[in-house]
Amino acid sequence: MAMPEIRLENLIKRYGTVEVLHGIDLTMQSDEFTVLVGPSGCGKSTTLRMIAGLETVSEGEIFIDDKPISHLDPKERDLAMVFQDYALYPHMDVARNISFALRLQKRPKAEIREKVREVAGIVGLTELLHRKPGELSGGQRQRVAMARALAKDSSIFLFDEPLSNLDAKLRGQMRAELALMSQRVKKNMIYVTHDQVEAMTLADRIVVMHLGRIQQEGTPEELFKNPDNKFVAGFLGSPPMNFLDAELVEEDGQLFACGDAFKIKLPESRKSLVASNKNQITLGIRPSDLNYDHEARDENAFDLKVIVSEYIGAQSVLLCTCGNINVTVELKSETPIALGETLRFAVRPEGLHLFDRTTEKAL
C-alpha cells in the first residue's frame, strides 16, 4: 500500500505580527524519507508541527493525497510523531505508553497486547515493559517514543530532532537503527534535524531551510554536488566549504578566478560568465576537494600556510591561510608537515563552485 503524498502549498506562519515562515512549497512523495534540515530557528519545527496539527496555519494549505487538512485536528490526520524530549506519559509504564493510542481506540485487549509485544520487539524494549519512563535511560526513552509511534500504524511518521538529546555514541547507534527501521517500515517519514550528518545519512530527500524559506531540496548527493546557493553549500558537508572572494579575468582566451594570493584556471564552460558581466564572484571549495600535491601546476593550485592542525584520527584537519583568508583542508595524518610551512594543494575543476557575490546564488 502506498503511503500518502503530502503537499505544502505556500505555507505561511505568523506569531502575532512576526512572520516566521514565508511561504513553503513542498511535495513529499509517498514512501519517502524527507529530512528538513537547517540552522536553529529556521522554522523546521514550526513546519513539522503545522503538518501535525499542533500549530495553526496562518496562510496556505496542507494536502494529504490532495485532501486539504489544515482545519483538521491532529487525531484526524492519521499520523504519529516522535518528539525531541520524547514526550512520554510519566505516570504510565512503557507498555501503557505504547498502547495509549490503541486503548483510546478501544481495540480488543488481545490485539493491543500483541501489538505492544511486536513493536517492543522491533525497538528492543521487551524486558522493560513494566518500567515507568522515570526509570529509563535517555536512549531507552527514545526507543519507547519510537515504539509508541510505531504502534499507531499511521501512514505518516513525524520526527522532531529525536536524537538530539543523546550522547554522540548513542546517537550514531540510534541513527543506524533508524535507517534500518525506515527501510523495514515503509511509511512517509518527515524528519527534522539541525545535524547535517543525520540529514545526509537518513534522507531520501533533503530539504534545506534557512530564515523561514526553503533554500533547496533534492537527494543528498544532488545537494552536496550542486548546491543552489552559498548557504546550502556551506551548510552541508563537514568540515564546511571554504569561500574565497575572487574576480573573473580573461587572459589569452583562458578564464581565471583571481584572488589575493591565487589565480585558478576555470573550465571553458564558464566563459559565458564574463559576457554576462558578473565578475565579482565567491569561489567555493570543499576541504575534501583540495589535494596535497607539491607538483601541481600554478593554474590549479593554492599555496596555503598551515597555522593550526587538528588531529582527528586517520585524517587531520588543517587550518591554513591563503593571503589573509582562512582555508580548511583535510590531510592524511601521517603526512609530515610543520606548522608555519606553506604547502601546495591542487583542486580539480569539478571541485570549484562559483557563487554570485551579491545574490549568493550558484553560477
Add this chain to the structure above:
Amino acid sequence: MIRQSLNRLSPYMFIAPGAIIMAIALLYPLGYMVYGSFRDWDPSQNISETEFIAFKNYITLFYDPAFRESLSVTLTFAFTVVVAELFIGVGLALLLDRNIRGMSVLRTLFILPMMIAPVVVGLMWRYMYHPTIGTFNRTLKSMGLEGVDWLGQNALLSVVIADIWQWTPFIFILALAALQSLPRSALEASRIDGATNWQQIWHIKLPLMMPVLIVTALLRLIDAFKVLEVILVMTEGGPGLSTEIIALRISRTATEFRELGTAAAMSNYLLILLMLLTCAMFVFTKIQEVRAARAARQYQEEG
C-alpha cells in the same frame, strides 16, 4: 577513641539547637494540652492545683450527645466543602488553563475571596443571607419567588456555600499551577495519539495533577475541621446545634462552660481524627502505587 565518638556525635550537636527549639515550640503546647485533658480544670485554677481524673473527660465526651452532634456537623461540613471545592476549583482550573487575553486579570480576581479576613467574610454573608433585607432574598422576591430561610432551616447549607465561596480559589490556584507545570509535549503527544479533550483530562491531566490535588485536599480538609470565625459570625453555631462545628464547641466549652480539661480532650479528639485522616490518605496512595505496580507485573506475565 574519644575523638572518634566525638566525631560521630558532632552532627547531633549541630542539630541540637534546632531540635530543642522544635521541641519547645511544638511539643510543649501539645504536651500541655494532653496533660490538661486528663484533669478537671477550671480557668481560675493553676494547672498544678487541678485534680487528676484520668480518662473521665474523654469518656464523658464520648457519651455526650451534644459533642457527637457537633462532631457529625463538623464531618458533614468538612467533607461537603472539600469535595465541592475540589470539583469547582479543579473544574475552573481546567477551564481557564489557556491563553486568552485578560485571563491573568480574571485569575487575580478569582483569588480575591481568599484575601478577605474571615470575620469580614462572615459579616458579609450574614447580611446577604438576611431574611428580609439580604441580597439573596430580595433578588428572589423581585423575581416573584419565595424567600429562603438561609440562616434558619438551611443554616448548614448556607455556611457551606460561604466556605466554598471563600476557599475554592485556594484549590483553583494550586490546581492551575499544577496544570501549567504539566509537560506540554506529553499533552501534545496525547492529542496526536487521538485523545479528545475529555480523554486528555481524564488520562493525562488529572493523573499527573493527582499528587498536588491530594496534598491540597488534605490541607483544605484539615483547615475545614478547624474553621471557626466565619461560622461564629454568621450563625454562632445555631439555630440549635445545627452549625456548631467542633472548633466553636471547644471555644464555648473553654470560655462559657469554663471546663478547660474537657475542651483540651475535645481538641485531642480532633487532633486524633486529623492524624487518622492524614495516615489514611498516605496509606491509600501507597496502596494504589503497589496495586499499579502489581497490575503492571501481571500484564507483563500474561503478555
